[in-house]
Amino acid sequence: MASVSFSNVQKSYGKTQIIERLGFEIADGEFVVLVGPSGCGKSTLLRMLAGLEDITGGEIRIDGRVVNELESKDRDIAMVFQSYALYPHMTVGENMGFSLRLRNAEKSVTEQRVADAAKILNLDQLLGRYPRELSGGQRQRVAMGRAIVRDPKVFLFDEPLSNLDAKLRVAMRAEIKALHQRLKTTTVYVTHDQIEAMTMADRIVVMHDGAVEQIGTPLELYDRPDNLFVAQFIGSPAMNVLEGVARRVEGRWRVEAQGALWPAPAGTAATEGQPVHYGVRPGDITLADAARGVPARVIVVEPTGAETELLVEVGQAKLTLAVHGRVDAKPDQTVGLVIDSECVHLFDRQRGKRMA
Numbered sequence: 184m185a186s187v188s189f190s191n192v193q194k195s196y197g198k199t200q201i202i203e204r205l206g207f208e209i210a211d212g213e214f215v216v217l218v219g220p221s222g223c224g225k226s227t228l229l230r231m232l233a234g235l236e237d238i239t240g241g242e243i244r245i246d247g248r249v250v251n252e253l254e255s256k257d258r259d260i261a262m263v264f265q266s267y268a269l270y271p272h273m274t275v276g277e278n279m280g281f282s283l284r285l286r287n288a289e290k291s292v293t294e295q296r297v298a299d300a301a302k303i304l305n306l307d308q309l310l311g312r313y314p315r316e317l318s319g320g321q322r323q324r325v326a327m328g329r330a331i332v333r334d335p336k337v338f339l340f341d342e343p344l345s346n347l348d349a350k351l352r353v354a355m356r357a358e359i360k361a362l363h364q365r366l367k368t369t370t371v372y373v374t375h376d377q378i379e380a381m382t383m384a385d386r387i388v389v390m391h392d393g394a395v396e397q398i399g400t401p402l403e404l405y406d407r408p409d410n411l412f413v414a415q416f417i418g419s420p421a422m423n424v425l426e427g428v429a430r431r432v433e434g435r436w437r438v439e440a441q442g443a444l445w446p447a448p449a450g451t452a453a454t455e456g457q458p459v460h461y462g463v464r465p466g467d468i469t470l471a472d473a474a475r476g477v478p479a480r481v482i483v484v485e486p487t488g489a490e491t492e493l494l495v496e497v498g499q500a501k502l503t504l505a506v507h508g509r510v511d512a513k514p515d516q517t518v519g520l521v522i523d524s525e526c527v528h529l530f531d532r533q534r535g536k537r538m539a
């Protein structure tokens with residue numbers, strides 16, 4: 184078990200800077216997810232931690248020790264990749280024990296560790312099988328087993344579920360989380376999928392263009408995104424965002440957008456006429472009859488059983504609503520959108536920063 188720290192870490196390929204002076208700490212036993220759109224530098228950061236990429240500047244520490252110059256095999260980490268790369272000619276048991284055999288561990292130790300890992304991962308009945316005789320999920324578990332037998336200080340996962348179908352992804356997500364709860368090994372997990380990040384992480388690091396946008400627990404990021412990027416990246420369906428201007432109307436703040444006045448939080452620190460981004464999550468809009476709230480035209484109604492998603496139009500803007508249960512709204516009908524002002528997120532339009 185170990186802490187991990189990044190301080191002033193930089194990465195360039197030739198003259199192109201990929202990661203710009205980035206720093207944060209991961210506590211011992213924490214499950215941290217690096218998330219961001221493709222190309223934001225999350226795999227590069229993980230690979231630098233793993234010792235698979237040089238570090239251009241700054242320091243990376245594992246368990247307090249600077250590892251910049253340390254070879255990958257000496258960092259006491261185990262990595263699980265998107266492609267499991269199991270050896271096809273080895274059985275499950277041989278695959279899992281391979282790294283220990285490579286290190287000349289005693290046979291009895293290897294066997295015991297493989298047996299323990301197999302039990303944790305429900306692979307004990309499959310130790311004699313070959314990879315071709317396994318399902319995708321079982322192969323992924325063998326890849327995890329290979330990492331577990333090494334009993335590393337830190338687990339690193341690089342998009343490990345991307346090759347699985349949707350249903351299996353959900354199941355494996357829960358398995359990895361349960362595994363962490365059991366082993367409590369410090370884990371750094373890279374994904375582009377914000378739902379994976381939300382459901383698995385103790386803390387999430389949101390990255391964009393080689394920089395950290397925000398670090399926090401899943402619900403901190405959801406409830407109080409620091410900026411427009413995080414607001415639109417975290418949450419599904421994504422937050423609705425309108426361009427508007429702040430208006431003081433009868434002693435209250437409102438935002439004027441798309442020809443309507445929208446409610447804003449009571450303590451908003453805005454100036455009259457200030458350009459803002461007005462953000463409201465699909466679940467924070469209530470559907471009412473046309474006489475109440477902001478008038479909107481229904482475009483599409485999508486029932487999913489427990490929830491109904493609606494696409495509506497206000498002026499030129501389209502908004503998504505997620506309503507619990509069923510609604511009897513029809514396309515082209517005019518409805519009212521009622522928004523609790525305290526659920527609204529305001530960002531200044533100049534810098535995209537959250538407004539107090």
Ligand code: ADP
Pocket residue numbers: 196201219220221222223224225226227228
């Ligand atoms: P992510 O994992 O977030 O999708 P990566 O860390 O793989 O992003 O890549 C970050 C950026 O670094 C991308 O713009 C990518 O094109 C660039 N990059 C990655 N590897 C190399 C390389 N070997 N040479 C040059 N540029 C690279």
